[in-house]
Amino acid sequence: MARRSSFSDGQVPLFDAAPPGAVLPQGARVPSYIEGHRDRLRDRFSNGGADAMPDYELLELILFRSVRRGDVKPLARRLIDRFGDLNGVLSAASARLAETEGVGPAILHDLRLIEAAAHRMARGRVMRRPVLSSWQMLLDYCQTAMAHRETEQFRVFYLDRKNVLVADEAQAQGTVDHVPVYPREILKRALELNASALILVHNHPSGDPTPSEADITMTRQIEAAAAALGLTLHDHLVIGKGREVSFRSEGYL
Numbered sequence: 001m002a003r004r005s006s007f008s009d010g011q012v013p014l015f016d017a018a019p020p021g022a023v024l025p026q027g028a029r030v031p032s033y034i035e036g037h038r039d040r041l042r043d044r045f046s047n048g049g050a051d052a053m054p055d056y057e058l059l060e061l062i063l064f065r066s067v068r069r070g071d072v073k074p075l076a077r078r079l080i081d082r083f084g085d086l087n088g089v090l091s092a093a094s095a096r097l098a099e100t101e102g103v104g105p106a107i108l109h110d111l112r113l114i115e116a117a118a119h120r121m122a123r124g125r126v127m128r129r130p131v132l133s134s135w136q137m138l139l140d141y142c143q144t145a146m147a148h149r150e151t152e153q154f155r156v157f158y159l160d161r162k163n164v165l166v167a168d169e170a171q172a173q174g175t176v177d178h179v180p181v182y183p184r185e186i187l188k189r190a191l192e193l194n195a196s197a198l199i200l201v202h203n204h205p206s207g208d209p210t211p212s213e214a215d216i217t218m219t220r221q222i223e224a225a226a227a228a229l230g231l232t233l234h235d236h237l238v239i240g241k242g243r244e245v246s247f248r249s250e251g252y253l
Contacts, residue, residue: 037071038064055086062114066107075102083148090115091148119145123168131163131199131234138165138199139237139244146203146239152179154202156186158195159234167193176205183222190231198226200236209240216252223253 041053041061050058056076063072078100083089089097090111097103097111122141126134138157146153152174158167169189172180179202190198200219204210211219215238223233236247247253 037073055089056080058086059089062110063107066110075100078102087144088148090118093150096150126165127168128164128166131157131159131165142201142203142237142239142244143242146201147241149203150205151175152177152202152205154179154181154200156189157199157201158190158193159197159199160194161196163197163234166195181218181222183218183225186222187225187229187231190226191229195231197232197234198222199234201239202237203239207241209238209243209245211236211238211245211247211250211252216247219247219252 041057041064044053044057045061056073056079059076059079060072063076067075079089079097080086082100083092083096094108094112097108119141122137122144125137126141129137131138142155146155153170154172154174155168155170157165158169160166171182171186171189174180186198186200200222202215215236219233219236226233233253234248235253238245238247
């Protein structure tokens, strides 16, 4: 039997009687200052791109598609205040997003769709490419996919003999400070894929990517088991918020 182990670690009211986050009633005329604000934001994005726009304004542009009428700036600010930045909003669990005043099914659907598209784009930049020549893109993908998760996730990147990334698979989901890891299943999958090397990845929801003793111990166990099968463990990345730790760079491997 495989040994089970673990890694640690809306809208502003238009009238006084309207509640925060209210949407204009059907047929009501949209005040010109709201329409003007939307047009100005769209023009700024079209002419200057996203670099000069803060996260809450980019989020407003997204919310325009979900909430066709009304002022979404207060909602965008509430979401950024609660989840930290745009990545945090897009990565937040649907249940937590739904707790935010003004967030309904249409907004949840659009945020999940944009999150999925962002992950697919980041993944597409690294799949079927040599890892060494796309290392920063690999780190960017890990940050996009894992840094803002509220629970731990354990992933494995499988590489061929030329160190081309041939598979990216989530092996396990965990809690806020624990994820089960099954070395036998990891190595069995490597053999099924005819992989020659592995990169392990997991996140720390706390935001601090410092490896725990359990992280280090389990990594060395997987390294030894992989070597016995002729497989190479290139690295283990621990993903935090905005930064990551490489076991190889830190001397743990």
